Amino acid sequence: MKRWLWVLLAVVLVPCAVSAKMQMNDFAYGVRVQLPEGTAIAAMDLPGQVYRDAFRKDLGDLRVFNAAGEPVPHMIRYARTRDAEPPWRSLAFFPVSDPPASEAGGYRVHVRTGPDGAIVQIDPQLTPSPSQAVRTYLIDLSPLRRSLARLQLEWPQLDKNWMSTVGIDASDDLAAWTPVQPRATVADIRYGGHRLLRNVIELDRTAKRYLRLRQLDSGPAIRPVRILGRIHQEGSKAIRAVRKVEGRPLPDSPGVFEYRTAGAFPVDRVNLIFDQANSMAEALLESRGDANGNWKRRTRGLFYRIDLDGTSLVSDPLSVSMTMDRNWRLTVDDPESTIGRSIPRLEISYRPHDLFFIARGNGPFTIAFGSARAVPLKVNVAALFEGIGRRHEQGIERWVTPEKAKIILGGPRRLSPEPKPVPTRRIVLWSILLLGVLVVAAMAWHLARRMVR
DSSP, X not given: OHHHHHHHHHHHTOOOOOOOOOOGGXXXXXXXXXXXXXXXEEEEEOOHHHHHHOSSTTOOSEEEXXXXXXXXXXXXXXXXXXXXXXOOEEOEEEEEXXXXXXXXXXXXXXXXXXXXXXXXXXXXXXXXXXXXXXOEEEEEOTTTOSOEEEEEEEOOOOSSOEEEEEEEEEESSSSSOEEEEEEEEEEEEEETTEEEEEOEEXXXXXXXXXXXEEEOSSSSOOOOSEEEEEEOOSSOOOOOEEEEEOEEEOTTOTTEEEEEOSSOOOEEEEEEEOSSSSEEEEEEEEEESSTTSOOEEEEEEEEEEEEETTEEEEOOOEEEEEEOOSEEEEEESSHHHHTTTOOOEEEEEEOOOEEEEEOOSSSOEEEEEOOSSOOOOSSOOGGGGTTOOSSTTOSSEEEOOOXXXXXXXXXXXXXXXXXXXXXXXXXXXXXXXXXXXXXXXXXXXXXXHHHHO
8 A cells, every 4th residue: 555655646746847938939929120230239119019919018028039039138128218408598589571572582681700600780671660560580599509409489478369370491691591390380378277378389400590480370470578499409319109099988977088008008198189179178197007907197287279270289298107007097177168079089108118139149130029928037137238328329239120010920829818727736735635634544444443343
């Protein structure tokens, strides 16, 4: 009896086999990337497909394989926030009346021939009279010696609401002009205790010395008391992706809408998009990671769309703490009077993570993602990338762009969780315990029978 018991123990206590290493076809999808010759460390902005199809919220089901199917060390980190933007600087500006027709179509001005090239005098024929409505201003950028990213206009407080359309052109000689912002909207509207102020104008890059601000509509003339400029930030501008998400109303909850993003995107800005003109909403936005979690407050603010003379003025996105939650909830105050029966769309904006990997072996390399089996790597590879610059074209990394087309590896079935493994060890242990009880019971029964005899 002892002999067969020891045989049973030897059989049932054999260790379980160690699971095989992850292969490329253990992942649902992938994207290919070609590396320039001589690349040691590759860096890239994480493609949007990864956020849509990754199984894990922490992106732990991502691997990088070389052409031989061997995994290579990699690291993912959220893109660092950009440095603080440069301060606003006051700019010299000059009102001018509409210029007379000429072949050059420019302005007759006196320009100092010194190194700064600043405007010192406008031709008297182009200087407007005090009673004349001014719709054109010249702005001197000579002291900046840098490309301007945006303008900010300041005007005295007005009694009436107004909105206007302007265009910005650039020139080096005040004769030939190039558009740097063909059409922009500025506005100052007050309603219900709120102020809708739009006074910042985005500009295309230009190295020219002068700007021309032109009012394009026939409404009341803009009367700026101050014009400020902000130069472009040093370094490469981080990529920003924007997605619009359709919402659904909650039954029996007027003004409450739910949204589900198509992936775990690292959202840090949100906005509302109204299809119906002249809509606004004082609203609360919340999010949660899964359908049964608790809602977390993200932001509260005023969202709007105002239409006037064919021009739409929409609210700027609001910043939120970075979150990869997939579920969002919008609660609108007084929805009947502000948005009617329309369902606003949620606009999410995010900056992709940075992916770094060692270019070991031959390419092309494959970024594989989407696996219910994969778990985050236990090896900390951060030390391998210590000192790597975060900005493009700095450090020893080389920034690359993956192919846009997504390829199928193991297919969508890799996103389905596998059945939980049978708890073999627990079954074996309980079986041994039950067997031991039976053995003891049998021995006690035999002993009892002997004592009776």
